[in-house]
Amino acid sequence: MKVPISECAMIDLDAPVLPAYEAVVKGVKRWMVWCKHCKPWHRHGAVDGHREAHRDNQSSPYWTTGYNLVYAGEWKPEAT
Numbered sequence: 177m178k179v180p181i182s183e184c185a186m187i188d189l190d191a192p193v194l195p196a197y198e199a200v201v202k203g204v205k206r207w208m209v210w211c212k213h214c215k216p217w218h219r220h221g222a223v224d225g226h227r228e229a230h231r232d233n234q235s236s237p238y239w240t241t242g243y244n245l246v247y248a249g250e251w252k253p254e255a256t
């Protein structure tokens with residue numbers, strides 16, 4: 177079930193929630209999300225809410241549900 181959280185964002189209650197870490201890439205804020213299914217960092221706009229898993233391969237469970245992003249702090253790549 178999809179629930180709006182602002183005028184331009186929503187969350188999907190059927191989708192998993194993933195922590196997003198904020199990074200500045202070329203002067204633009206990005207949220208980095210570690211995907212345990214396909215292993216790269218996925219990069220998204222810095223906004224809470226649901227994302228389609230457009231970069232995932234189709235064996236990932238995120239492919240059908242997408243996921244919800246929740247801000248989890250600054251991105252520290254060396255900590256991964």
Ligand SMILES: [Zn+2]
Pocket residue numbers: 211212213214215218229231232233236238
């Ligand atoms: Zn993925």
